[in-house]
Amino acid sequence: MMIENRGALYQSRRGVGGASCQDWKPPRQRGPRSCTRQGSGAPAPGSGATIFALSSGQGRCGIAVIRTSGPSSGHALRSLTAPRDLPPARSACLRLLSHPRSGEPLDHALVLWFPGPQSFTGEDCAEFHVHGGPAVVSGVLQALGSVPGLRPAEAGEFTRRAFAHGKLSLTEVEGLADLIHAETEAQRRQALRQLDGELGHLCHGWAKTLTKALAHVEAYIDFGEDDNLEEGVLEQADSQVRELELALSAHLRDARRGQRLRSGAHVVVAGPPNAGKSSLVNLLSRKPVSIVSPEPGTTRDVLETPVDLAGFPALLSDTAGLREGVGPVEQEGVRRARERLEQADLILAVLDASDLASPSSCNFLDTVVVRPGAGSPRENSQRLLLVLNKSDLLPRGGPDPRPDLPPHLLLSCLTGEGLNGLLEALRKELAEVCGDPSTGPPLLTRVRHQHHLQGCLDALGHYKQTKDLALAAEALRLARGHLGRITGGGGTEEVLDIIFRDFCVGK
Numbered sequence: 001m002m003i004e005n006r007g008a009l010y011q012s013r014r015g016v017g018g019a020s021c022q023d024w025k026p027p028r029q030r031g032p033r034s035c036t037r038q039g040s041g042a043p044a045p046g047s048g049a050t051i052f053a054l055s056s057g058q059g060r061c062g063i064a065v066i067r068t069s070g071p072s073s074g075h076a077l078r079s080l081t082a083p084r085d086l087p088p089a090r091s092a093c094l095r096l097l098s099h100p101r102s103g104e105p106l107d108h109a110l111v112l113w114f115p116g117p118q119s120f121t122g123e124d125c126a127e128f129h130v131h132g133g134p135a136v137v138s139g140v141l142q143a144l145g146s147v148p149g150l151r152p153a154e155a156g157e158f159t160r161r162a163f164a165h166g167k168l169s170l171t172e173v174e175g176l177a178d179l180i181h182a183e184t185e186a187q188r189r190q191a192l193r194q195l196d197g198e199l200g201h202l203c204h205g206w207a208k209t210l211t212k213a214l215a216h217v218e219a220y221i222d223f224g225e226d227d228n229l230e231e232g233v234l235e236q237a238d239s240q241v242r243e244l245e246l247a248l249s250a251h252l253r254d255a256r257r258g259q260r261l262r263s264g265a266h267v268v269v270a271g272p273p274n275a276g277k278s279s280l281v282n283l284l285s286r287k288p289v290s291i292v293s294p295e296p297g298t299t300r301d302v303l304e305t306p307v308d309l310a311g312f313p314a315l316l317s318d319t320a321g322l323r324e325g326v327g328p329v330e331q332e333g334v335r336r337a338r339e340r341l342e343q344a345d346l347i348l349a350v351l352d353a354s355d356l357a358s359p360s361s362c363n364f365l366d367t368v369v370v371r372p373g374a375g376s377p378r379e380n381s382q383r384l385l386l387v388l389n390k391s392d393l394l395p396r397g398g399p400d401p402r403p404d405l406p407p408h409l410l411l412s413c414l415t416g417e418g419l420n421g422l423l424e425a426l427r428k429e430l431a432e433v434c435g436d437p438s439t440g441p442p443l444l445t446r447v448r449h450q451h452h453l454q455g456c457l458d459a460l461g462h463y464k465q466t467k468d469l470a471l472a473a474e475a476l477r478l479a480r481g482h483l484g485r486i487t488g489g490g491g492t493e494e495v496l497d498i499i500f501r502d503f504c505v506g507k
């Protein structure tokens with residue numbers, strides 16, 4: 001805040017809108033999942049009804065899990081297991097399930113009873129672990145449908161109810177969606193950390209700092225002329241805001257990484273014709289994605305394939321060999337290859353180790369790899385791994401073919417020699433590109449997170465610029481509102497719809 005003469009700038013006794021920092025409820029502390037949290041802002045769609053769904057995957061399987069959530073869960077469980085009573089809470093019991101109307105036996109199943117609020121959704125829940133045959137599953141689903149007050153669940157409705165009852169924050173809901181969809185180890189780690197509430201905790205910590213700063217500013221507004229007020233309250237608020245700005249900026253700089261970890265890093269394989277680019281793509285994706293042939297200029301289009309590269313998700317692109325003076329079709333391929341290179345997060349630059357002196361190799365080294373000392377560091381934080389392929393064609397145990405080249409790896413796609421070294425190098429590079437979910441700070445995996453952090457930062461910018469105490473307090477409230485929305489406070493229905501759309505029925 002740029003306050004020059006505080007006495008003269010005193011504006012109002014309570015700031016704009018009159019809301020004090022007391023209005024803001026500190027978010028739930030992590031603890032047993034039994035506690036409920038008010039004010040998540042999302043009404044559960046159709047809450048009141050009891051929902052049921054198959055929660056395990058579709059199709060024939062050993063065990064299928066069907067669950068219910070809502071006030072009639074206990075009644076449903078009793079109806080299907082009559083004449084037995086409800087099992088003890090949270091312990092598995094073997095029961096004969098029968099149709100409540102016809103009495104026809106359906107299956108011997110393990111049943112579980114989770115009285116609310118100590119359940120996933122916070123409501124009364126029941127689980128039926130039945131044999132996974134399609135007829136058993138549909139029989140039990142039909143039986144549940146015949147119990148009054150029960151209806152099939154919509155996609156994501158269990159999780160939405162958990163959110164509405166304060167069992168999960170919005171970032172945790174996103175973590176859960178990501179965990180269900182995680183295809184690589186790094187994605188799983190990231191999702192689990194988010195589900196465990198790490199990002200939420202970070203935001204809560206930041207929001208707490210803002211609440212303190214706001215309290216200081218409001219105290220000054222209220223008692224600025226009082227002698228009792230501790231010296232330097234506004235300076236304290238300013239320094240808290242400065243620290244927060246630094247922290248938020250650091251996280252925003254990393255924002256792209258988390259998004260890459262969610263959707264896959266762009267890894268582009270490029271090099272002169274016949275270097276073995278397609279051979280490498282096939283080797284890394286463990287399937288014949290691209291045609292390999294001794295004829296230079298085989299690959300023309302950009303061929304994309306999603307792969308798990310050393311535990312990280314990547315979109316691997318094979319491209320046409322870069323060379324000049326070719327026909328129009330190959331020329332178009334070369335143009336597309338160059339275009340794709342610009343979008344790469346990581347370039348896998350491939351050269352034929354036995355052909356490093358050819359004009360196309362030299363040209364590629366000069367224009368794409370850029371020799372040390374010859375050019376500036378790569379723009380836009382793009383990374384590059386230089387791979388000299390066909391090492392099997394070099395004399396065995398001979399010297400490095402080109403010690404003057406930038407750091408490089410030797411590989412033979414033919415024999416597989418050097419593949420482990422390449423995967424290890426890829427793991428390190430991708431940890432830079434996507435962030436390392438085993439060690440790094442919590443990642444911002446969604447544009448939504450980035451948007452609100454930026455909004456918070458902008459509001460802090462206004463705080464610093466304004467000379468008006470009331471507006472400064474308002475800017476702090478706005479900044480805190482953005483942090484709250486990351487974890488789900490006051491979320492609009494549309495945002496919730498988008499997030500819950502990631503879920504399937506039964507989750």
Ligand SMILES: Nc1nc2c(ncn2[C@@H]2O[C@H](COP(=O)(O)OP(=O)(O)OP(=O)(O)O)[C@@H](O)[C@H]2O)c(=O)[nH]1
Pocket residue numbers: 272273274275276277278279280291292293294295296297298299300319320321322389390391392393411412413414415
């Ligand atoms: N000896 C040896 N030959 C290889 C190796 N890798 C690929 N080749 C051969 O090199 C030739 C070219 O391989 P490709 O994978 O088609 O090369 P490319 O870079 O995709 O070629 P273009 O798409 O034409 O630019 C093929 O005959 C491959 O069998 C290797 O490690 N050692």
Ligand SMILES: [K+]
Pocket residue numbers: 273274292293294295296297298299
């Ligand atoms: K080729």
Ligand SMILES: [Mg+2]
Pocket residue numbers: 277278279290291292298299318319321
């Ligand atoms: Mg090729």
